[in-house]
Amino acid sequence: MNRLSKVLVSSAAIAALGIGAAFAATSHKTPEEKADRIMKRLDANKDGAVSRDEIAAKAMERFAKGDLNKDGRITKDEIDATMPKAKPEKRAKLFRRYDANGDGAITQAEVEAKIQKRMAKMDSDKDGKITRAEYIAFRAAKAAKKHG
Numbered sequence: 726m727n728r729l730s731k732v733l734v735s736s737a738a739i740a741a742l743g744i745g746a747a748f749a750a751t752s753h754k755t756p757e758e759k760a761d762r763i764m765k766r767l768d769a770n771k772d773g774a775v776s777r778d779e780i781a782a783k784a785m786e787r788f789a790k791g792d793l794n795k796d797g798r799i800t801k802d803e804i805d806a807t808m809p810k811a812k813p814e815k816r817a818k819l820f821r822r823y824d825a826n827g828d829g830a831i832t833q834a835e836v837e838a839k840i841q842k843r844m845a846k847m848d849s850d851k852d853g854k855i856t857r858a859e860y861i862a863f864r865a866a867k868a869a870k871k872h873g
């Protein structure tokens with residue numbers, strides 16, 4: 726069993742990583758400020774880019790906290806329990822977004838798939854790392870799409 730399969734993922738952690746709900750979260754911060762925050766949080770080796778490994782490591786570390794009963798699955802109840810301050814609709818939306826097969830639990834594989842997908846969208850030069858510039862470009866493109 727590898728390291729990733731031992732621990733699981735909480736939606737709160739995904740949000741903290743900026744790979745899921747954080748993108749949808751309303752915030753008045755500029756893309757630059759967000760990029761700086763994410764880089765600071767995720768760029769473990771300080772090479773100016775966030776690799777898949779860095780994201781996964783951080784995800785697993787934080788996500789273990791979301792799997793309250795340590796069964797390797799995050800259920801809606803666990804999301805509700807770990808995100809008491811989030812609106813019920815937001816928790817439900819988040820849950821649906823990550824429970825890809827709709828079986829009522831978020832597995833590590835589902836989160837991994839989501840991370841991969843997100844990273845692929847942001848990693849414009851396909852080198853397996855997200856730089857600050859790539860992140861900002863991604864946000865800008867997303868914002869442009871949304872507003873016009």
Ligand SMILES: [Ca+2]
Pocket residue numbers: 792793794795796797798799800803
């Ligand atoms: Ca669980």
Ligand SMILES: [Ca+2]
Pocket residue numbers: 823824825826827828829830831832835
């Ligand atoms: Ca599932």
Ligand SMILES: [Ca+2]
Pocket residue numbers: 848849850851852853854855856859
């Ligand atoms: Ca890249």
